[in-house]
Structure formats: structure tokens, C-alpha cells
Amino acid sequence: MGQDSTIDLRSDTVTLAPEPMRRAMYEAALGDDVYGEDPTVNALQEKVAQLTEKDAALFVASGTMGNLVACLSHCGRGDEIILGDQSHIARWEQGGASTLGGISLRTIKNEDGMFDLGDLKKAINEDDPHRTVTKLIAVENTWNGMPLTPHYLHQVKELALNHNLSVHLDGARLFNAARHFKRPLSDFTAAVDSVQLCFAKGLSTPAGSIVAGSHEFISKARRWRKALGGGMRQAGVLAAAAIYALDNMQERLDEDHENAEFLAAALSQIPFIKVVFGPCTNMVFFEPTTESGMDREDLVRKMKDQGILTGIEKNKGIRAVTHFGIERHHIEEAIKRIGLICS
Numbered sequence: 001m002g003q004d005s006t007i008d009l010r011s012d013t014v015t016l017a018p019e020p021m022r023r024a025m026y027e028a029a030l031g032d033d034v035y036g037e038d039p040t041v042n043a044l045q046e047k048v049a050q051l052t053e054k055d056a057a058l059f060v061a062s063g064t065m066g067n068l069v070a071c072l073s074h075c076g077r078g079d080e081i082i083l084g085d086q087s088h089i090a091r092w093e094q095g096g097a098s099t100l101g102g103i104s105l106r107t108i109k110n111e112d113g114m115f116d117l118g119d120l121k122k123a124i125n126e127d128d129p130h131r132t133v134t135k136l137i138a139v140e141n142t143w144n145g146m147p148l149t150p151h152y153l154h155q156v157k158e159l160a161l162n163h164n165l166s167v168h169l170d171g172a173r174l175f176n177a178a179r180h181f182k183r184p185l186s187d188f189t190a191a192v193d194s195v196q197l198c199f200a201k202g203l204s205t206p207a208g209s210i211v212a213g214s215h216e217f218i219s220k221a222r223r224w225r226k227a228l229g230g231g232m233r234q235a236g237v238l239a240a241a242a243i244y245a246l247d248n249m250q251e252r253l254d255e256d257h258e259n260a261e262f263l264a265a266a267l268s269q270i271p272f273i274k275v276v277f278g279p280c281t282n283m284v285f286f287e288p289t290t291e292s293g294m295d296r297e298d299l300v301r302k303m304k305d306q307g308i309l310t311g312i313e314k315n316k317g318i319r320a321v322t323h324f325g326i327e328r329h330h331i332e333e334a335i336k337r338i339g340l341i342c343s
């Protein structure tokens with residue numbers, strides 16, 4: 001809760017860096033990363049390559065940039081990516097891969113985060129001059145908070161291997177999935193050729209993401225990052241925050257997951273509210289019942305008037321996200337205020 005008692009549940013991107021993270025940023029050893037000379041960026045990249053068990057990693061400005069350089073590195077003009085119709089890359093990244101890379105995006109249904117493997121197989125183009133060349137499958141974990149198991153990712157990978165395709169994982173919140181299943185990151189990344197991880201969501205850094213993959217993939221990604229204007233100089237200031245986050249902010253995600261469970265259980269006890277999805281990891285989706293006389297927009301507005309900030313995900317409901325800075329007493333207070341709105 002801020003000084004003004006606002007409880008901000010819009011996203012885990014609103015998290016503020018804790019004081020020791022800021023100190024680590026202040027004290028970071030720096031150099032020019034475009035020359036490959038920033039020791040803190042280099043240390044972060046090596047650390048993530050180890051954690052994901054990939055050859056190498058590359059620090060990028062954002063999740064969108066990480067996914068974009070990955071798509072551009074795997075595919076060329078006229079190639080095609082198969083991905084979920086509800087995926088972040090398909091819906092929230094301006095179709096950057098097609099705008100900038102001439103890559104077509106073929107979407108298949110993924111209403112619960114997973115594709116039906118039969119649909120996935122059918123969407124792969126045979127070698128035919130009428131058709132685009134299917135090159136890449138993109139998956140997302142977590143998806144709207146829902147964690148996908150390493151087993152599912154391995155099934156996708158097996159299908160990809162049989163068709164000579166690569167797999168990219170949008171792991172903006174893979175840390176949440178790993179904590180949920182209590183499995184190391186590498187259990188998930190073993191099933192994919194490349195991964196994008198965000199530090200500025202649940203791990204609370206001010207900015208920054210990273211991609212990891214083979215040496216060949218990373219050298220292509222480095223070229224694309226530069227072309228996109230993402231060659232940052234003393235980026236070690238941000239990389240230091242990411243190193244701090246990897247060492248200190250992963251385990252505490254359990255607290256966010258427990259708070260989301262608590263929130264969902266308490267919301268479902270409030271008259272005129274129904275939980276429509278979740279809790280899964282750190283997200284809960286809910287909406288007012290028809291008997292409430294309110295629609296989603298009404299409820300979001302009324303909650304905002306009471307200092308509770310949420311968002312609407314069109315295909316799901318009102319979204320509440322738990323994160324660093326939101327503690328159990330904030331959730332209890334939010335429930336109290338929502339209860340009054342609905343009484």
C-alpha cells in the first residue's frame with residue numbers, strides 16, 4: 001500500500017526496486033556493453049546461460065525486444081511462426097516480427113495457455129511453393145499466470161524436432177512457473193531452443209530482459225538488438241539489478257502465489273463476485289455476476305474510487321496481480337473494500 005493507501009494490483013510491472021537492489025546498481029562495475037566490455041552485463045549473461053543451460057545469453061531492454069530479436073534470429077522473410085492466438089507475442093507486441101521481419105504469424109487456439117498438439121501438427125506447412133515456410137513454434141510460460149509443465153514443453157519440442165522446427169519460449173514469467181512447480185529453470189529451458197526472461201516483472205528490477213540460446217542464435221540476436229537500437233552502453237547499472245534479483249527475489253515469489261490464492265478464495269466469498277480464472281501463480285481473474293447490476297468496467301471504476309487498481313483482460317475478466325510490495329494485509333484491506341462495494 002502506498003502512502004495514499006492505494007493498492008495497485010494492475011501488474012507485477014509496477015514493482016519498485018528494493019533498497020539493496022538500488023545499492024547494487026549504484027556499486028556496479030561498468031564498461032561499454034556495445035564493445036562487450038561491461039563486466040556486470042557479461043556476468044549476468046554468463047549466469048543466465050548457466051541457469052538455462054544454454055551456450056550464451058544476451059541482455060535486452062524489454063520482454064518485447066527479447067521476443068522480437070528471437071523471432072528475427074530464428075526466421076527470415078516469408079517464414080512463419082506458429083503461436084497461440086492468446087499469446088503476448090500475437091496480441092500485445094504490435095506484430096513486430098511481421099512488421100520488421102516479413103515473418104508471418106500463424107495463430108492457433110490456446111485458451112488455457114496450451115495448444116492442442118493435434119492443432120499444432122495440422123498448422124505446420126508441408127513443403128509447397130504456395131505456402132510460407134514454418135520455422136518456429138512460440139510458447140508462453142506462465143500464460144496469464146498459468147504455469148505450463150516441463151512435460152508439456154517437451155511434448156511440443158518433440159513435435160518440433162520431428163518437423164525440423166525450433167521452439168522459442170516467451171518466459172516473461174518463467175520464474176513464477178519454476179517456483180510453482182519447484183523445478184529449476186533448466187527443466188523448462190531444456191525443451192526449447194531459445195528463451196526470453198523478464199527481470200522487471202515479479203523480480204522487481206526497473207527494466208531489462210534477457211534471451212538465451214545457442215552461440216549462433218545469440219550472435220544473430222546481438223546483430224538484431226543493435227539494429228533495433230537496443231545496444232546500450234553502461235547497461236551494467238541494470239544488469240546489477242538483475243543479478244541481485246536472481247540471487248534474492250526468486251524465492252519470495254511463493255509469497256505472491258500464496259497471496260493470489262488467498263485473494264481468489266476471499267473474492268469467491270463476496271456476494272456478486274465470481275472468480276473466472278485462477279488463482280494460478282500470481283494472477284486472479286474475476287468479474288461481477290449479472291445479479292450485481294454492474295459490468296466489469298463499473299466494478300473496476302468503483303474499485304478505483306476505493307483505491308484498488310486492477311485491469312481488464314478482454315477475454316478473461318478483471319485481472320488482479322500480486323507482487324513485491326503487496327503483502328497479506330493489503331489483500332485483506334482490498335477484500336474489505338470490495339466487500340463494501342458489493343454489499
Ligand SMILES: Cc1ncc(COP(=O)(O)O)c(C=O)c1O
Pocket residue numbers: 061062063064065067088089140142170172173198200209
Ligand atoms: C507474457 C509476456 N511476454 C512479454 C511481455 C513484454 O514485456 P515488456 O513489457 O518488458 O516488453 C509481457 C509484458 O507484460 C508479457 O506479459
